[in-house]
Amino acid sequence: MSFLTLTSLQKSFGPVQVVKDFNMSIEKGEFISFLGPSGCGKTTVLRMIAGFETPSGGTITINGKSQANLRPNQRNIGMVFQAYALFPNMNVAENVAFGLKVAGRPKAEIDQRVKEMLGLIKLDHLADRYPYQMSGGQQQRVALARALAPKPQVLLLDEPLSALDAKIRVSLREEIRMIQQQLGITTVFVTHDQEEALSISDRIVVMNAGRADQIGAPADIYNRPATRFVANFVGTLNLIEAKVVDPASNRVSIGDQGVTLREPLGDVKAGDTISLALRPEAGSIAPDAKGDTALSGEVVSTNFLGSVIRTRMKVGESIISFDMFNSPGLVPPVVGETVTLRFVASDLLIIRD
């Protein structure tokens, strides 16, 4: 039996339904990310788990116990907010101790736990500082320690890295993952940043318009997007229009070039238009590039992105981008040049809406 179960969860604000029939089972100790654009309902689901929003329908159970009649302060759920939400009138140690004091723990135990938590986030030396005396990254680490101190059964992280600068985000997300694995706490992380979700999650829930479009491991989500939305939202993806030539042999045409797909075409007939997806990093134009499939096209633009050079070429009516790793000796193709992109046919995915 799963540790945290969301069954047919729904939420409406007036006439607007923001969460529609959301189902999810989370195992104990799992790190789950809710990934999606603004307004897709991911924070609303998180807030329903925390008890800050009442579901319009459906159930939430934690460790087999329904949360329906429990107020937020009765759920034993730790939460970290985007805006840190440290109590300005308390110093670091007092903030971390707050949940334990509310629970009426003995002073000795509180002191011990606060010390342990500050050690965990490596801020023992800042115990006497007030929130306004610390950087955003430090404040968020304290917020994490505060949420973990009362030993919650579930940890909820509501875009905790969004307000931080790029470098701190990377280091803090690694720290969050490390602490989560160390404590083995079931964690739900909300983000709109795909890199964050891909890098630290056991599983990702890609949300779109109040529904879970796809639930899977980061590699599955990235390599095998289930819907056009997931394909578009996670990573950069070429969406290529192709015409079915022979459904029996999985033969399609892109512009005037034929390609045989590995994936069965399914219920389509010759002449139908389908959408294919190809990651920019899946192909190469190097002369020694390997691959059983090739597409030729005219280069329309080349963009230098630092570690990679992204080139766009026109094949039929589709524009296909591909990446080349930057190196001092690399000469990128010029606009107007005809290049041949080689890739493995299995990297070409059929997108079913």
Place this chain on the structure above:
Amino acid sequence: MKKFWAWGALIFGLLYFILPLIGMTNFSLKMRRGVYSLDAYAVVLGDPRFQETFTYSILMALATIVFGVVLVVPTAYWVRLKLPGLRPYIEFVTLLPLVIPAIVIVFGYIRLYNTSSWLPLTGSITGTNILLMFGYATLALPYMYRSVDTGLRAIDIATLTEAAQSLGAGWTTILAKIILPNVLVAVLSGAFLTFAIVIGEFTMAALLNRPAFGPYMQLLGANRAYEPAALAVMSFVLTWGCLGLIQLVSRFQKGAQSPA
């Protein structure tokens, strides 16, 4: 030229306000013929009625502040957190004491709470004191509410409340340990204004027949020459002291909330 007019206006304003005060202070020091002395002050301070009324008003002011805080902080917090749509109406209600004269309010109280009413508060000294405290709290409501509401605006009460709830805190703990300490400076500002209002208030105390400082000042002013001036100077010093304390705590708040 612009500077000339600006300085001119400033000097005129200062003279307009300060000259009468200088005159009054000067007069209060002339009780002994031909020399400056503090005789008028000594007389006032030595008057047992001064001590009695001043102590009474201070105690009433403290009681009013406590009652005001207990009434206003949770109300303003709840309105901001859960009923933001009601804010304009609540603000309107809190501003009513500015347009309804104190005499109307106190007559209303007397009619509602007289000895033949269902709640005869005026029938006992304690009851009348409570009624007077309610009256003072009403008069101070516009200042206390606005002050607390401004303080609440400066902090993210929704997120702080949710953070506290997720840590197991109930409403009383949230109000007492999170909200109140974070709007304390605003509450103190409201408290000092309440204090200044209560110390000088005449109408309610006189009509409810309580031994407050306001009626004492009026009585003294009607019967003596130098002492009322001394009393007025002392009253000014007290009010200015309150305003100075507001400035002081406001500065403390700025320091406490400055970013790292």
